[in-house]
Amino acid sequence: MDILEKITALAKRRGxxxxxxxxxxxxxxxxxxxxxxxxxxxxxxxxxxxxxxxxRNDVVGVDAAIMMxxxxxxASGHLESFxxxxxxxxxxxxxxxxxxxxxxxxxxxxxxxxxxKPNQCSDCGGELTEPKQFNLMVEAYLGIIEGEKQKIYxxxxxxxxxxxxxxxxxxxxxxxxxxxxxxxxxAFRNEITPNTLTFRSREFEQMELQFYIKPEKKEAEHWVxxxxxxxxxxxxxxxxxxxNLHFREHKDDERAHYAKAAYDIExxxxxxxxxxxxxxxxxxxxxxRHQEYSGKDLSYFNEETREKYLPxxxxxxxxxxxAALFFLADAYFEEELSEKDKRIVLKLxxxxxxxxxxxxxxxxxxxxxxxxxxxxxxxxxxxxxxLPIVWDDRGNIGKRYRAQxxxxxxxxxxxxFNSLENDDVTVRERDTMKQERVKxxxxxxxxxxxxx
Ligand code: ATP
Numbered sequence: 429m430d431i432l433e434k435i436t437a438l439a440k441r442r443g444x445x446x447x448x449x450x451x452x453x454x455x456x457x458x459x460x461x462x463x464x465x466x467x468x469x470x471x472x473x474x475x476x477x478x479x480x481x482x483x484r485n486d487v488v489g490v491d492a493a494i495m496m497x498x499x500x501x502x503a504s505g506h507l508e509s510f511x512x513x514x515x516x517x518x519x520x521x522x523x524x525x526x527x528x529x530x531x532x533x534x535x536x537x538x539x540x541x542x543x544x545k546p547n548q549c550s551d552c553g554g555e556l557t558e559p560k561q562f563n564l565m566v567e568a569y570l571g572i573i574e575g576e577k578q579k580i581y582x583x584x585x586x587x588x589x590x591x592x593x594x595x596x597x598x599x600x601x602x603x604x605x606x607x608x609x610x611x612x613x614x615a616f617r618n619e620i621t622p623n624t625l626t627f628r629s630r631e632f633e634q635m636e637l638q639f640y641i642k643p644e645k646k647e648a649e650h651w652v653x654x655x656x657x658x659x660x661x662x663x664x665x666x667x668x669x670x671x672n673l674h675f676r677e678h679k680d681d682e683r684a685h686y687a688k689a690a691y692d693i694e695x696x697x698x699x700x701x702x703x704x705x706x707x708x709x710x711x712x713x714x715x716x717r718h719q720e721y722s723g724k725d726l727s728y729f730n731e732e733t734r735e736k737y738l739p740x741x742x743x744x745x746x747x748x749x750x751a752a753l754f755f756l757a758d759a760y761f762e763e764e765l766s767e768k769d770k771r772i773v774l775k776l777x778x779x780x781x782x783x784x785x786x787x788x789x790x791x792x793x794x795x796x797x798x799x800x801x802x803x804x805x806x807x808x809x810x811x812x813x814x815l816p817i818v819w820d821d822r823g824n825i826g827k828r829y830r831a832q833x834x835x836x837x838x839x840x841x842x843x844x845f846n847s848l849e850n851d852d853v854t855v856r857e858r859d860t861m862k863q864e865r866v867k868x869x870x871x872x873x874x875x876x877x878x879x880x
Pocket of ligand 1 (some may be wrong): 435554584617619626627628629630631632633634703704705706745746747749750
């Protein structure tokens with residue numbers, strides 16, 4: 429089994445990720461997050477928000493509507509150029525992204541300009557069509573009168589919801605350039621080949637920062653380097669293995685229509701480098717286009733220098749689902765403890781782990797142990813950084829440890845007969861499997877310190 433199969437099986441078995449609409453045969457490119465997945469994803473988003481917005485005084489947040497005026501997508505260039513090159517097998521009609529199956533093909537592949545070799549379908553050997561650009565925007569219809577419904581688009585990226593609020597934010601807050609606006613939210617793309625668990629979905633979440641700067645080349649170069657470093661460190665600080673991360677600069681023919689420079693943070697997944705987050709120099713593309721299409725003045729006025737200009741934008745755009753998938757893959761280990769004893773362990777950073785602590789009564793049929801364990805559980809729930817805490821009284825203690833290892837719970841707390849006399853518990857650490865006795869009255873602070 430490769431890592432993708434292992435993660436897919438674990439995700440389903442333990443309640444991280446399920447195929448969308450599964451009991452109806454599924455809906456390609458959609459996924460549902462289960463009880464553990466929803467915690468993991470929420471932790472990723474909270475960490476992002478804390479580091480990008482709450483810990484800084486030069487970034488503010490927004491949460492824009494998913495449904496926006498359709499003119500926004502004309503202005504942003506998405507209706508014209510938000511597309512991927514599609515080829516189809518003339519025999520079995522399977523569709524592929526040309527830039528994924530043809531060596532050295534960029535995303536902006538133009539029909540007839542690329543020598544299609546080998547132009548054979550990998551499934552049946554049939555001949556492939558010439559590539560044609562396929563628009564990824566998902567359409568929807570709003571309104572109550574049949575025939576008068578307005579065609580809109582579910583946003584293909586969350587970025588535009590920020591740019592159309594640039595003026596609102598300048599007018600309603602005290603931000604001054606350089607400053608950023610961050611957002612986390614859903615985006616929708618009619619992907620040609622949704623695949624690889626959540627890696628390429630048709631509905632997914634993005635976490636983004638649009639950082640507005642003076643429109644000067646030097647400034648742009650400085651901030652691109654700054655944000656590349658910041659974003660790489662964020663992943664490293666949350667435990668991703670440095671060996672599995674690198675930057676890749678986009679080639680001229682693959683840059684998006686708005687980008688002046690673009691770098692991807694890539695993660696090595698199953699032996700292949702895959703995009704996880706993009707850092708883009710968008711120039712003044714977005715604001716100048718929205719200014720033109722809306723007829724509103726979107727320029728920035730610097731009171732001190734009396735300069736008026738349209739700022740440049742440096743963007744960092746990451747996928748929450750891709751990050752979650754890569755955090756899972758990076759944390760996945762199979763360890764041989766002895767000849768007969770193997771464990772699967774998710775060595776997730778404690779701040780990302782779905783449950784921070786598991787509480788066990790040694791035996792589920794001894795009321796005194798269960799009561800004491802319930803008291804410990806309640807006590808720990810008053811420490812917010814330890815939430816959520818899971819209760820487990822099934823099977824024997826060894827099985828419970830294995831079950832918690834497999835979902836990445838960093839600490840297990842066992843209440844045994846000694847606990848009744850000495851008011852202490854056993855704390856077992858996930859990665860080292862070391863055990864320690866800790867007094868109940870010190871337990872909350874002890875675990876909080878560890879999780880920090
Ligand atoms: P790709 O080349 O893989 O299609 P992209 O270059 O179009 O991706 P961007 O438009 O830069 O991606 O989106 C920013 C981030 O959003 C990506 O780095 C990725 O993490 C996430 N993302 C984009 N498309 C998807 C998708 N279909 N499913 C899940 N995450 C996605």
